[in-house]
Amino acid sequence: MKKITILIPVYNEVSTLQEILKKVENADFCGLEKEIILIDDYSTDGTRDLYKDIPYQVYYHDYNQGKGAALRTGFEKATGDIIVIQDADLEYDPVDYAPLVKLIVDGHADVCYGSRLSGGKPSRSFMFTHLLGNKFLSLLTNILYGSTLTDMETCYKAFKADFIKGIKIRSNRFDFEPEITAKVLKRGARLYELPVSYYGREFSEGKKITWKDGIHAVIALIKYRFVD
Numbered sequence: 712m713k714k715i716t717i718l719i720p721v722y723n724e725v726s727t728l729q730e731i732l733k734k735v736e737n738a739d740f741c742g743l744e745k746e747i748i749l750i751d752d753y754s755t756d757g758t759r760d761l762y763k764d765i766p767y768q769v770y771y772h773d774y775n776q777g778k779g780a781a782l783r784t785g786f787e788k789a790t791g792d793i794i795v796i797q798d799a800d801l802e803y804d805p806v807d808y809a810p811l812v813k814l815i816v817d818g819h820a821d822v823c824y825g826s827r828l829s830g831g832k833p834s835r836s837f838m839f840t841h842l843l844g845n846k847f848l849s850l851l852t853n854i855l856y857g858s859t860l861t862d863m864e865t866c867y868k869a870f871k872a873d874f875i876k877g878i879k880i881r882s883n884r885f886d887f888e889p890e891i892t893a894k895v896l897k898r899g900a901r902l903y904e905l906p907v908s909y910y911g912r913e914f915s916e917g918k919k920i921t922w923k924d925g926i927h928a929v930i931a932l933i934k935y936r937f938v939d
Contacts, residue, residue: 716791825867
């Protein structure tokens with residue numbers, strides 16, 4: 712394996728984008744060549760003005776579609792042997808990616824998730840309702856798919872490219888997380904979890920996921936258990 716693609720979906724992150732890009736640039740992804748792809752999901756806060764100074768591939772959506780739609784665009788453009796997802800905020804630290812990627816490079820895993828809830832790493836206190844929702848969704852995933860995940864909703868997901876590119880993603884918004892989890896589990900992926908740090912945001916700081924996304928996640932988990 713020679714190259715890793717870092718997909719960064721972006722929506723209204725003018726205050727954090729440049730800093731997270733520096734962190735991605737400085738992080739070690741097991742010595743692999745980096746391909747950084749940004750997908751702007753119709754930002755309107757001035758984020759698009761930053762791209763003229765960014766030396767990476769940027770793809771633009773003509774209207775806001777959601778994280779899943781942005782990642783679908785990214786998967787189509789990615790050319791790396793491994794593909795990872797990085798949000799454009801500062802909730803996750805790219806230095807945590809190396810152990811996840813190494814499991815794939817060493818041939819142990821097809822997919823690796825970074826868990827915020829397995830302990831051993833710094834984790835900002837969750838909003839209580841988000842913590843309950845996260846635990847419920849992970850439990851539902853384990854019941855439906857016979858897995859033992861602790862953090863299905865994590866952003867940090869690393870995929871072997873030839874495994875993930877055979878999966879069609881239909882979800883447009885945050886229900887991407889349960890859909891992709893359902894589909895990799897149904898395909899018998901060797902899926903590992905490792906702890907990662909989490910520096911969560913409040914809504915006042917720009918957090919976008921809401922309780923409505925939790926309902927869509929439940930629907931997606933049940934739906935993709937029986938259909939593809």
